[in-house]
Amino acid sequence: MQKYLYLILLSVLIPACSPGAGKSAAGGKRVLTVTIEPQRYLLDRIVGDLFTVNTLVPPATSPETYEPAPSVMVELGKSEIYFMVGDLGFENAWSKRLAENNPDVTLVNCSEGIALMEEHDHDHGHAHCGADPHVWSSPQAVKLFVRNMLNALVKADPGNAEVFRANFDAFSAKIERTDSLIRDLLRDAPSRSFIIYHPALAYFARDYGLHQLSIEFEGKSPSPSQIRELVDAARKEKINTVFIQRGFDTKNAAVVAQEVGAEVFEIDPLRYEWDEELLKIAAVLARKTDE
Secondary structure, three states, X not given: OHHXXXXXXXXXXXXXXXXXXXXXXXXXXXXXXXXXXXXXXXXHHHXXXXXXXXXXXXXXXXXXXXXXXXXXXXXHOOOOEEEEOOOOXXXXXXXXXHHHHOOOOEEEEOOXXXXXXXXXXXXXXXXXEEEOOXXXXXXXXXXXXXXHHHHHHHHHOHHHHHHHHHHHHHHHHHHHHHHHHXXXXXXXXXXXXXXXXXXXXXXXXXXXXXXXXXXOEOOEOOOHHHHHHHHHHHHHOOOOEEEEEOOOOOHHHHHHHHHHOOEEEEXXXXXXXXHHHHHHHHHHHHOOOOO
């Protein structure tokens, strides 16, 4: 199946990349592409209405397992720049093919220069081979993430450099305010630990002195023994919060929450409104609970 999909992509991408192919959306604006919705939010803050920004991975879809339809890749070929998160499963699988078949599309790694963490399923010595790509959960990392966007934009469109820089400065101030609000919310949080289904908040936990434990084990649902191990750790750390991401299975989260007496909250780390989602997560962790 993968072989045939690749052949289809070649047949539709090569004409799209021929000399004279358009680099604008239907409305006439130039096009940029990102992998996930939080990136679109960040990039929108910098480009304003000067570009149309497309997102490859649809909402409520895992960017680690997503496979694009040929039509999606054709649309991507119309972009001037593709802003990658940096190490998501989808990007690792498709960016090389994209570069080979769309030589006019500039690829930008938005995580360049960010100190990446090892990706862990939970804090018992088990890790994936590779870096944790979820850097957008950290406002501090996002400051560099957005600067990488700015640098690529200035290079691609120097005529609008001052607009991009002014927008960047304004948004950088908002990132600092968001960081400050999160710190204020979490200062007296009743618990410094939480459980999450997929380990997407490691950078958030690092920045704010929290401890993330995940239900997912090496990208798969946990076994009964792994759930018992997680429950024991949660009881020891007096965890009162279990996060389940939008689109993920809730059964194991409900089982763990019941065992440790915690509440389950749905979150969406892939939500467009990047700052609102981080503040929502902080507010949940900061809530006062009945002992």
